[in-house]
Amino acid sequence: METMVLEAMKEVLRTGQEMARRGLVAGSSGNCSVRVPNTDLMVITPTSIEYDLLLQEDMCVLNTAGELVQGRYKPSIEISMHLAIYEARPEVGGIVHTHQQMATAVAVAGKGIPPILEEQVFQLLGAVELADYAPPGTRELADEAVAALGYRNACLLAHHGVVAVGAKIRDALLHAEIVERAAAVYLMSHLVGGPKVVPFMAAEYEGKDL
Numbered sequence: 001m002e003t004m005v006l007e008a009m010k011e012v013l014r015t016g017q018e019m020a021r022r023g024l025v026a027g028s029s030g031n032c033s034v035r036v037p038n039t040d041l042m043v044i045t046p047t048s049i050e051y052d053l054l055l056q057e058d059m060c061v062l063n064t065a066g067e068l069v070q071g072r073y074k075p076s077i078e079i080s081m082h083l084a085i086y087e088a089r090p091e092v093g094g095i096v097h098t099h100q101q102m103a104t105a106v107a108v109a110g111k112g113i114p115p116i117l118e119e120q121v122f123q124l125l126g127a128v129e130l131a132d133y134a135p136p137g138t139r140e141l142a143d144e145a146v147a148a149l150g151y152r153n154a155c156l157l158a159h160h161g162v163v164a165v166g167a168k169i170r171d172a173l174l175h176a177e178i179v180e181r182a183a184a185v186y187l188m189s190h191l192v193g194g195p196k197v198v199p200f201m202a203a204e205y206e207g208k209d210l
């Protein structure tokens with residue numbers, strides 16, 4: 001089990017640093033986590049420390065009650081959101097929460113991203129829905145995120161950012177990148193007449209404002 005915890009710590013650190021390197025977060029914002037297989041543990045980034053300053057041993061190990069089991073720093077304030085998603089989605093093994101710009105631009109407009117790209121539909125499983133606003137770190141935000149995700153692999157958080165999930169944290173990071181591409185394409189398509197939904201989902205969106 002110890003090896004699996006260490007592996008999860010390594011993956012969480014690597015993903016957090018990759019989120020910062022790719023510009024999906026600034027400073028210490030955002031967070032990411034891994035569910036440790038066959039245990040009641042998850043590993044999550046600590047709060048308020050820039051990713052490039054973090055070491056593997058700085059990652060926080062929590063149990064499903066949200067109690068710190070291992071680590072010297074305070075965990076991310078979004079632990080309730082991560083725990084709620086793991087509870088609602090047994091197949092999810094990793095979660096990435098970012099403040100990426102293009103997707104957040106859509107979120108501040110009070111919209112989600114309709115299913116406009118094949119890549120988006122196949123990887124994220126459809127639209128990227130918008131979770132209603134709730135303050136960071138609250139149980140309300142956790143509930144809104146779980147509801148907006150549904151069975152899909154990403155959602156937007158109003159006035160805030162993005163949550164992406166996957167079987168592995170590597171998949172969750174990829175899903176966050178796909179959200180950013182879909183958001184950029186969605187925004188730019190408004191310059192040339194507006195987006196259209198992929199043909200095989202068009203019926204659901206007929207007459208809807210995109």
Ligand SMILES: [Zn+2]
Binds near residue numbers: 136161
């Ligand atoms: Zn955030």
